Amino acid sequence: xxxxxxxxxxxxxxxxxxxxxxxxxxxxxxxxxxxxxxxxxxxxxxxxxxxxxxxxxxxxxxxxxxxxxxxxxxxxxxxxxxxxxxxxxxxxxxxxxxxxxxxxxxxxxxxxxxxxxxxxxxxxxxxxxxxxxxxxxxxxxxxxxxxxxxxxxxxxxxxxxxxxxxxxxxxxxxxxxxxxxxxxxxxxxxxxxxxxxxxxxxxxxxxxxxxxxxxxxxxxxxxxxxxxxxxxxxxxxxxxxxxxxxxxxxxxxxxxxxxxxxxxxxxxxxxxxxxxxxxxxxxxxxxxxxxxxxxxxxxxxxxxxxxxxxxxxxxxxxxxxxxxxxxxxxxxxxxxxxxxxxxxxxxxxxxxxxxxxxxxxxxxxxxxxxxxxxxxxxxxxxxxxxxxxxxxxxxxxxxxxxxxxxxxxxxxxxxxxxxxxxxxxxxxxxxxxxxxxxxxxxxxxxxxxxxxxxxxxxxxxxxxxxxxxxxxxxxxxxxxxxxxxxxxxxxxxxxxxxxxxxxxxxxxxxxxxxxxxxxxxxxxxxxxxxxxxxxxxxxxxxxxxxxxxxxxxxxxxxxxxxxxxxxxxxxxxxxxxxxxxxxxxxxxxxxxxxxxxxxxxxxxxxxxxxxxxxxxxxxxxxxxxxxxxxxxxxxxxxxxxxxxxxxxxxxxxxxxxxxxxxxxxxxxxxxxxxxxxxxxxxxxxxxxxxxxxxxxxxxxxxxxxxxxxxxxxxxxxxxxxxxxxxxxxxxxxxxxxxxxxxxxxxxxxxxxxxxxxxxxxxxxxxxxxxxxxx
Amino acid sequence: xxxxxxxxxxxxxxxxxxxxxxxxxxxxxxxxxxxxxxxxxxxxxxxxxxxxxxxxxxxxxxxxxxxxxxxxxxxxxxxxxxxxxxxxxxxxxxxxxxxxxxxxxxxxxxxxxxxxxxxxxxxxxxxxxxxxxxxxxxxxxxxxxxxxxxxxxxxxxxxxxxxxxxxxxxxxxxxxxxx
Numbered sequence: 001x002x003x004x005x006x007x008x009x010x011x012x013x014x015x016x017x018x019x020x021x022x023x024x025x026x027x028x029x030x031x032x033x034x035x036x037x038x039x040x041x042x043x044x045x046x047x048x049x050x051x052x053x054x055x056x057x058x059x060x061x062x063x064x065x066x067x068x069x070x071x072x073x074x075x076x077x078x079x080x081x082x083x084x085x086x087x088x089x090x091x092x093x094x095x096x097x098x099x100x101x102x103x104x105x106x107x108x109x110x111x112x113x114x115x116x117x118x119x120x121x122x123x124x125x126x127x128x129x130x131x132x133x134x135x136x137x138x139x140x141x142x143x144x145x146x147x148x149x150x151x152x153x154x155x156x157x158x159x160x161x162x163x164x165x166x167x168x169x170x171x172x173x174x175x176x177x178x179x180x181x182x183x184x185x186x187x188x189x190x191x192x193x194x195x196x197x198x199x200x201x202x203x204x205x206x207x208x209x210x211x212x213x214x215x216x217x218x219x220x221x222x223x224x225x226x227x228x229x230x231x232x233x234x235x236x237x238x239x240x241x242x243x244x245x246x247x248x249x250x251x252x253x254x255x256x257x258x259x260x261x262x263x264x265x266x267x268x269x270x271x272x273x274x275x276x277x278x279x280x281x282x283x284x285x286x287x288x289x290x291x292x293x294x295x296x297x298x299x300x301x302x303x304x305x306x307x308x309x310x311x312x313x314x315x316x317x318x319x320x321x322x323x324x325x326x327x328x329x330x331x332x333x334x335x336x337x338x339x340x341x342x343x344x345x346x347x348x349x350x351x352x353x354x355x356x357x358x359x360x361x362x363x364x365x366x367x368x369x370x371x372x373x374x375x376x377x378x379x380x381x382x383x384x385x386x387x388x389x390x391x392x393x394x395x396x397x398x399x400x401x402x403x404x405x406x407x408x409x410x411x412x413x414x415x416x417x418x419x420x421x422x423x424x425x426x427x428x429x430x431x432x433x434x435x436x437x438x439x440x441x442x443x444x445x446x447x448x449x450x451x452x453x454x455x456x457x458x459x460x461x462x463x464x465x466x467x468x469x470x471x472x473x474x475x476x477x478x479x480x481x482x483x484x485x486x487x488x489x490x491x492x493x494x495x496x497x498x499x500x501x502x503x504x505x506x507x508x509x510x511x512x513x514x515x516x517x518x519x520x521x522x523x524x525x526x527x528x529x530x531x532x533x534x535x536x537x538x539x540x541x542x543x544x545x546x547x548x549x550x551x552x553x554x555x556x557x558x559x560x561x562x563x564x565x566x567x568x569x570x571x572x573x574x575x576x577x578x579x580x581x582x583x584x585x586x587x588x589x590x591x592x593x594x595x596x597x598x599x600x601x602x603x604x605x606x607x608x609x610x611x612x613x614x615x616x617x618x619x620x621x622x623x624x625x626x627x628x629x630x631x632x633x634x635x636x637x638x639x640x641x642x643x644x645x646x647x648x649x650x651x652x653x654x655x656x657x658x659x660x661x662x663x664x665x666x667x668x669x670x671x672x673x674x675x676x677x678x679x680x681x682x683x684x685x686x687x688x689x690x691x692x693x694x695x696x697x698x699x700x701x702x703x704x705x706x707x708x709x710x711x712x713x714x715x716x717x718x719x720x721x722x723x724x725x726x727x728x729x730x731x732x733x734x735x736x737x738x739x740x741x742x743x744x745x746x747x748x749x750x751x752x753x754x755x756x757x758x759x760x761x762x763x764x765x766x767x768x769x770x771x772x773x774x
Numbered sequence: 775x776x777x778x779x780x781x782x783x784x785x786x787x788x789x790x791x792x793x794x795x796x797x798x799x800x801x802x803x804x805x806x807x808x809x810x811x812x813x814x815x816x817x818x819x820x821x822x823x824x825x826x827x828x829x830x831x832x833x834x835x836x837x838x839x840x841x842x843x844x845x846x847x848x849x850x851x852x853x854x855x856x857x858x859x860x861x862x863x864x865x866x867x868x869x870x871x872x873x874x875x876x877x878x879x880x881x882x883x884x885x886x887x888x889x890x891x892x893x894x895x896x897x898x899x900x901x902x903x904x905x906x907x908x909x910x911x912x913x914x915x916x917x918x919x920x921x922x923x924x925x926x927x928x929x930x931x932x933x934x935x936x937x938x939x940x941x942x943x944x945x946x947x948x949x950x951x952x953x
Contacts, residue, residue: 014878015870015878017878017883017886018875018878018886018890018893019862019864019865019874019890020820020821020822020860020861020889020890021820021821024820024887026823111815204885205823205833205920206823206825206887207825252885253885254886254887255884256885285827286825286826286828486885487883487885487886488884489884656881657881659926660884660922660924660927661884663926663927664884664923664924665923667921667922667923667925668923689826689827689828690825690826690828690919691826695919695921696923697916697918698912698915698916698928699912699913699916701923701926705926
C-alpha cells in the first residue's frame with residue numbers, strides 16, 4: 001500500500017545519507033572540544049593495588065584524569081549507575097570485574113596526547129578468582145563478582161527484581177503454569193536437551209560516540225542513545241539535578257540494534273566535562289566496542305514431555321543468561337527469554353526458571369529481539385528433535401501445537417489475533433524432498449535440506465510514548481517525539497501517519513530528532529515498538545489537530561464539519577475536491593499561528609513476581625521462517641541457498657522500511673547461525689576486530705530470499721517488525737542442516753568444525769532417517 | 775615530492791599537499807596518522823568514516839588516483855602529491871551523481887553509516903566495469919559491510935546505476951538531480 005508515496009518521502013534526509021552529510025553522534029563538534037579516552041583493565045577480576053596517574057596528569061595538553069579515587073572525591077555525585085540495578089561505577093572504584101573495564105579516563109586537547117597520556121598511567125592489580133561462563137557462575141561456591149547487592153534504579157521503567165544474596169544471580173524470573181512435574185510424569189516421551197548461544201556483539205558500524213558539555217547545574221549530551229529520556233534521568237541522578245538540568249540531544253544513529261540502549265560512555269564524558277568545563281568527546285574504537293555491551297551468552301536446558309502423537313504436554317526450562325560484570329538490562333532480558341520458553345505453542349504445564357547471572361565478562365544487555373532468540377534456538381531446535389524421534393513431519397508437529405485464538409499463552413494471557421498457521425503455510429514449500437535429494441547427492445558428498453521455525457515475541461509492556469504535532473501556517477507539520485531514527489525508517493513512518501490524518505503529503509511533515517529540552521517523553525526506541533506505540537501517540541495528536549482544523553474551516557466556510565474532508569492540502573466539501581480552501585488559507589484566517597495536538601500511548605501489564613504470570617505483552621509479534629541449505633559433508637561447510645520469511649505486520653505502513661528491516665534480520669540471523677561468536681580466553685577477547693569477528697557481507701546473503709508480510713484485513717492493527725523475524729533464523733538453519741544430514745548441533749554458531757563433530761558422533765542413520773521428514 | 779618538515783608544522787609533523795576532490799589542499803601529519811585522520815580532523819569531512827580501523831568494513835572507502843582504498847589504512851604521508859576523491863566530491867553543482875540517486879531510489883541503506891563507502895566503491899566498480907553482472911557487483915562490494923543488512927537493495931541500486939550511467943536518456947528521466 002501507499003505506492004503513491006515515493007521512497008524518498010523524506011527527501012533531504014535521504015539526500016544527506018547518500019552525500020555523507022548526515023549528522024551522527026560521531027560527527028558532533030563543539031567549540032573548545034576536548035577528546036577523551038579510557039584506560040581499561042587488563043585483568044578480569046582484581047583489586048586495584050596502585051594506580052598512579054601523576055605522569056599523565058602532568059603531560060602538556062592533558063586537562064583531566066579521572067580515576068576511582070578522584071571520582072570518590074567529587075562532592076555530591078552518585079558514583080554508580082545502571083538501568084535496573086545501580087551496580088556500575090563511572091570508572092572502576094577499587095575493584096575491576098572484567099578485562100576492558102574503564103579504570104581511568106583522560107581528557108586532552110587532541111588524540112595524540114591522549115595516546116601518550118594513557119601509556120603513562122601505571123596500574124597494579126591484586127588478582128581475584130574469576131568466573132566466565134554462566135553455569136559456572138551459577139554453581140555453588142563460584143567466585144562472587146559482586147560482594148553486595150546493588151540498589152535498584154528508577155532511571156528506567158521498573159520490574160520486580162529478585163536478586164539472590166551471596167550468589168551471582170542478579171535476577172531470578174519464575175514462571176509457574178499448571179504442574180510441570182505432573183505433566184512430565186504423564187508424558188509418553190520426555191526430551192531433555194541443552195542448547196547454548198555465545199556472546200555476540202551488535203557491531204553498529206558507528207561505534208558509541210558522545211559529546212558532553214557540563215557547567216554547574218546543567219549538562220548537555222549529544223549521543224547515540226536509543227533511550228533519551230532514560231539517559232536524561234540517569235545523568236540527572238548522577239549529578240542530583242532535576243531532569244530539567246540535563247539535555248540529551250540525539251542525532252540519527254549509525255546503527256543501534258539494542259547496543260545503544262542504556263548509558264555506557266555518557267556518564268564518564270559528563271564527569272570529565274564538569275571537571276574541565278570544556279565539551280568532552282568520546283568515541284570508542286572497534287576493539288572497545290566489543291567490551292562495552294554484548295548479547296547475552298545463554299545456556300538453556302529444556303525438558304519437554306510429549307504424547308505419542310506429538311502433542312506438547314509439559315515443559316520445564318532452566319535458562320542461564322550470562323549478563324557479564326554489570327547487570328545493564330540483563331534482568332529484563334532473562335525475564336523475556338524466560339516467559340517466551342513455551343514459544344507459540346499450547347503447553348498446559350510449564351515451569352521456567354530464568355536467571356541473569358554475573359560473570360567476569362563484559363556487560364551484556366539489550367540485543368535485537370531481547371532474549372527471545374536464545375530461547376527460540378532451544379525450543380525450535382528441540383521441536384525437530386521431537387518430530388524426528390516420533391516420525392512426524394516438522395511442519396505437521398508445529399501445526400498440531402500452534403496456539404489458536406482464545407487459547408492460553410504460558411503466562412495466562414489469552415491469545416488473540418493468532419496467525420501462526422498462515423505464517424507457516426506461507427514459508428512451507430509445496431514440495432519438500434529432503435531425504436530423496438540427500439540420498440541422491442550422497443555420492444557427491446553434499447546434501448540439501450529444508451528447516452522451519454515459528455516464533456512468538458512480545459513487545460515491552462507496560463510502556464509509554466507521548467508526542468506533539470504542530471500544524472504550521474503554510475499547511476506543513478512538525479512532529480516532536482523522542483523516538484530515535486537509526487535507519488529503521490521511523491521518521492518516514494511517522495510522516496506517513498500524520499500525512500494521512502491531515503490530508504497532506506508525507507513530504508510536508510518534518511519529524512524531529514530527540515532533544516529532551518523540547519521533545520516529550522518516549523520510553524525507548526526498541527522492542528519493535530515505535531511504529532505501534534510512538535505511532536499511536538503521534539496519530540492521536542494528529543487527530544486532535546484534524547478536528548480543530550475542521551472546526552475552524554467549518555466556521556470560516558459555513559459548511560458543517562461532517563461535510564468537510566482533508567485531502568491534498570485542502571479542506572474541501574466531501575466529493576468536491578476543488579472546493580473549500582487550502583489548509584494554509586484556513587490557518588491564515590484563524591490566526592492561530594500553530595495548531596498543536598498532543599498524544600499519549602500507555603499500555604498496561606506486568607508479571608506477577610512469584611508465578612511469572614500476567615500480561616507480558618500488549619500484543620504478539622509472530623513470524624515463521626524456512627531455510628534451504630546445502631551441506632558439504634567433507635568440509636562441514638553450510639551454504640544457505642534460500643530463506644523464506646513471513647511476518648504478521650498488522651498493517652504495513654512503510655513498505656520499503658519493513659522489507660529493509662526484515663532483510664536485515666536475515667543478515668543478522670545468518671551470521672549468528674553460522675559464524676558470529678565473540679571468543680574469550682581468561683576473560684580476554686580473542687577476536688575483537690572486524691578481521692577476526694565475522695559479520696555477514698553481501699556474499700553471505702542467500703541467492704534466494706522471500707519476505708512476506710501478512711496483513712490484517714481490518715486495517716486497524718499495527719505491529720512493529722524490526723526484530724520479529726530474527727529469532728526464526730538460527731533454528732530454521734539448524735533444522736535445515738538436520739534435515740539434510742541428520743546431525744544436530746546444539747551450540748551456536750554452527751561452524752564447520754562443530755558440524756563435522758556432530759556428523760562423526762551421530763549413530764549410523766544416513767539418508768534413511770532423513771527420509772522420514774519428507 | 776617527498777613530504778618534509780616545514781616551518782608551519784609542529785615537531786614530528788610533516789607537511790603534505792594533495793588534491794582533494796579537485797582542489798589542492800595542504801595538511802600536517804605525523805607519520806602514524808592516516809589520511810582518514812586528516813580528512814576528518816583537518817579537512818572536516820565526515821563522509822569517509824572509521825568503522826573498524828583495520829581495512830575490513832569499507833566505511834572509509836575513498837579513491838586514491840581513481841582506485842578504491844581504505845582511508846584507515848593509508849598513511850597520510852603516502853597521499854602526498856596524489857589525488858583523493860571522497861563522497862563529498864561526487865555531487866556536482868547540478869545535483870546528485872546517478873549512483874547516489876540510484877541508492878536513494880532503491881532505498882539502498884538504513885542507517886547509512888556505510889553508504890558513502892558503498893557509493894565510492896560503486897564508483898570505482900563502474901569506472902572499471904560499466905556493465906557488471908550481479909555476481910561482479912557482489913564480488914566487488916564484498917569488502918563493504920552494511921550491518922543493517924540492506925544488501926538486496928544495494929545490489930538493485932548498483933545495477934540500476936550502471937544502467938543510468940550507460941544511457942544518458944535514462945538518466946534524464948530520474949530528474950534534475952541526476953548527472
